Structure formats: structure tokens, C-alpha cells
Amino acid sequence: MSDRTDPLDVVRAAQGRSGGASRPRTDWSASRGRLFLVLIAPSVLLLALLNAYPVAYAALQSVRNGTLITAGEFVGLANFAKVLQSPDFWHAVRFTAIFTISGVAGSWLIGMALALALxxxxxxxxxxxxxxxxxxxxxxxxxxxxxxxxxxxxDSPMPALARFLGFGTPLFLADPVLAAVTVCVFKIWCSFPFMMLMMSAALSAIDRSVYEASSLDGASARQQLFYITLPLTRRTTYISWILMTIFCINDFPTIYLLTAGGPIDATTSLIVLAYRLVFQNFQTGPGVAVALMMTAAMVVVSMVLFRQIRKSGATA
Known part of the structure; x- marks a missing residue:
């Protein structure tokens, strides 16, 4: 070996060694990625089947005139047409809208007020x-x-109190209007803690120095609420509205355990109507059609609110 070595030869040798060493790393990364895909493939496939199969089976049932036992014959969109022409369906749509709007708005207002107080x-x-x-x-x-x-x-406490105050004896669960109001209030009462937690988390993420700076500039508490608190918590607000909308539309036990959809269907929501059609009247096709239309409505509402989330992120 010569005492004088060409520097270019040294550089070329180093590049050759580095290039040769990088190939095994690349091969190992590729093999590791393939191994990762192979390992997660069964789980992904299982999740896809668990979610896709019920939806596909429900869609198949909605175009047949079967029951819980028999599949029935193919009738196309006749079940959807039958449901859309039914007064019971539109009455359930009306109550579901009232139940959902009052549940979302009422629980958010109370939850936000309590979050601010806390x-x-x-x-x-x-x-x-x-x-x-x-x-x-x-x-x-x-x-x-x-x-x-x-x-x-x-003789329950609330009717007895109303009678004592001179308002007569209101039948909260026997009068159609009072029953609807009672169910909505019950939903708000059950749901406001969720909204309170969501908004408390959003409020805790706001830097307190923003409020201190606005106070130095002479901002009132009302101005801080409308120009600082609400804008900085709107992403969480929209997310909580999406979740609560889904909770309200899909809420079966709150209504059924309190009124079972009565009196005279005054508190029958879409989910209760679908239950009755499928499990009481054994009309699987119309019942599943109602459920699918509920799903479509929730998807539309969620897309609208998700768009508002993206807008709030773009303007933040």
C-alpha cells in the first residue's frame, strides 16, 4: 500500500461503503412495512366486516317485504315510499326534530353556564x-x-306541588303536550353534564392572559364572553353538537322508559317508530327504511357541522 493515497479514492471508498450499508436498511424498512400490513390486515378486515355487514344486510332488508323470520320478496323502494306517505312517520320526524334541537341547545346552554361558573x-x-x-x-x-x-x-310530588300552588293537577305523562315537554326536559337533565365536561375542557385550554389583556382594554364580561370565550371554544362546541345530535336521534331508552312513545304517539321519535315497526308490527322493511333515513339525516347534519369545524380552524 502506497504512503500517498489519492483523496478521491478515499471519498469513493467511503461512498461505496455507505451505499452498501444503506441497502440492507432499505430492505429491512420495506420488509418491516410489509410485515406491519400483514399483521394488521386481519383486524382491519374484521372491523370492515363488522361494520359493513350490518349495513349491507339492513339495506337488503329495506327493499324486501320480509319479517324477522323470513326474508320476503324483493319490492324495491316500495318500503321507502310507504314510510314517506305515512302520517306517523312525519309526526315522528317532527317530534325527533323538537327532541334533538331542544336536547342539543338546552344541554349546551346549561352545560356552558355551569362550565363558566366552575x-x-x-x-x-x-x-x-x-x-x-x-x-x-x-x-x-x-x-x-x-x-x-x-x-x-x-299524587306524585310535581303534580301535588302544582295543585298546592293553584295550577290544578297537571298530568305530565298523560297530556300529549306536557308529555313531550317532560321528555325533552328529561333529556336535557340527563345530557347537560356531558356538555359541561366538554366546555370545561375547552375553557381550561384558553390562556388566561387573553382575559387579563382584554380587561386592561376595558372589555366587559359580556364582551369577553361573545368576543373571546365563544370564538375560542367554537371547535369544541361544534364537536359537542355533532355528538349530542347523534345521541338524541338515536336515543331510545330515554323516551321508551319514560313514556313508551305515548300518549297517542305524542313522544314517538324515529327510533321508537322503527322499533315498533320491526319488533311489534313485524314490518322489517319499513322499519329498516326508517332507520336508514335516520342514518342519512345524521350524516348530513354531521357534514354540515364538520364544515363549520374546518372553517373555525381556518380562521383561528
């Missing part, structure tokens, strides 16, 4: 928060039994 330091704040979570934590069966005890009969 931002202040109060004595026994932890205990107070736990108590506020009880309507959401307690099983719906227990809550519905408690509300039935409160309002179901003329």
Missing part, C-alpha cells in the same frame, strides 16, 4: 362537580324510574 374558585368545588355529573353517570333506568315517581300520577 371556572371560579369555590369551596367544595370537587364535590360540586361530582354532584353535577350524577344525572349523566346514573343509569338511565334508575333516572327514568325517579322521574316517573316525580310526575307519573296525580
Amino acid at each position: 371556572q371560579a374558585r369555590i369551596h367544595f368545588g370537587g364535590v360540586f362537580k361530582v354532584l353535577l355529573l350524577l344525572p349523566w353517570v346514573v343509569p338511565i333506568v334508575v333516572s327514568s324510574m325517579a322521574w316517573n315517581w316525580l310526575v307519573a300520577t296525580p
